[in-house]
Amino acid sequence: MEVTFLGTSSGVPTRSRNVSSVALRLTQRGEIWLFDCGEGTQHQILRSDLKTSQLKKIFVTHMHGDHIFGLMGLLASCGLGAHAENVEVYGPPGLDAYLKACMKYSQTYFPYGVHFKTVSPGVIYEDDEYIVSTEMLKHRVTAFGYRVSEKDKAGKFDVEKAKKLGIPSGPIYGKLKKGETITLDDGRTINGSQLCGPTEIGRKFVYCTDTVFCESAIALSEDADVLIHEATFAHQDAQMAFERMHSTTTMAAQVALAAQVKKLIMTHFSPRYAPGNALQLNDLLKEAQAIFPETILAHDFLSYEIPRRI
Known part of the structure; x- marks a missing residue:
């Protein structure tokens, strides 16, 4: 399981950061599962070593534009020479209507299967290897966090x-x-x-954005190997975070600490902390690490291999 960040800015893109999108590559299956699809995501995929022909599932957290405006373009391009096959799109109520309206008014036809699935809290997908579950987060609109759990595997047979x-x-x-x-x-x-050798413990990946601090994020993240959590604001801007229903660095770190995750990767940063400003991203990192030391900052095209537990 390898994570690739395709967009790590909040709200609007910057010169160095695109808006939200994260790819989870299931290397043994040759599949890519995408989480959110902000405007320009397909361009970011072209700049990476990811292949749209491997795209199998897309999970959308909520209906704000910086998380969905790239979805229609990506799906349309997948039908024009990308050799895409069946793609499942999971998301909140209204996502299927939005995409069907885009298809209608742009007269776009997908020559491959696209299946829309409206999510609700609980298990939304399961096969022999993975379980995907979701919980509602706390944002200005209906928003969901996602958890991908790899099932335990028997050890090597002697x-x-x-x-x-x-x-x-x-x-x-x-x-x-x-x-x-x-x-x-x-x-x-x-x-x-x-x-058989020791059982291989399945890895756990959690994606939480957009949300202010909430107990459901902790429940979803429990014992995760990696938690990707938004950190739009610095701690000193907590009042703004509460007003806009986003997280600060310290909120993200508190979720990671309470859930006892192995690694926290913060993303979805406000452009107000860009280089040259009084408060910068390294300051945000120090705030989070003071609470949860195993924290790193995401940047566009950062890849992180989720290690197996020993």
Whole structure:
């Protein structure tokens, strides 16, 4: 699981930062899951090493323009030579109507499947490897945070040990690899877990933006390997943050601390902290690290490989 930031500014793009979008690359599956799609996201993808042909799912947090204005353009381009296949688009109520209106008035037709799914709190997707769940955040409009949980995997199967025990190869090995207990023809009972290495604990990715501090963000982020959380404002601008229903650096850090996450990556920064201003992003980083040391700042095209737990 690798995270690539395609936009890390809030509200409007700047010369160095585009508006919100984060790609989660599931390398073993050759898939890309996109979280938010601000204006210009497809241009950012072209500047990265991501491939739109691998795009399978898009998760939208809320209906503000800096999170959705790039969506229609990206989906349209995927139908013009990007070799996209079925793409699922998840988001709040109104997202499907918005996209269908864009299709109607621009006379755009997708030559591949685009499936709209309106989300509500709870599990919204599950397969053999991943579970995606969501919780409502606290913003000026309906907004959701997303959690992607990789399922635990059985440890590596010791083939040589199985052979020494005289276990015949075939379908039995498949059952033992899953940790099942089987009975051999000679009456011996073999517990598959004894032939497998330590269980690989699944990784957990959480994306929370836009929101002011709220308990649901903590619940969603519990024990995450990486939490991506908006930090639009510095602590001294907390009053502005409450008025606009955004987070400060200290709010993001408090969520990470309470949820006991492994790494906090802050994003969605106000342009007011650009170089040359009295307060800059390094100052925001110090504020968060004073509460939660394992904090870093996102920047456009930052890639972060989510490590496996040892």
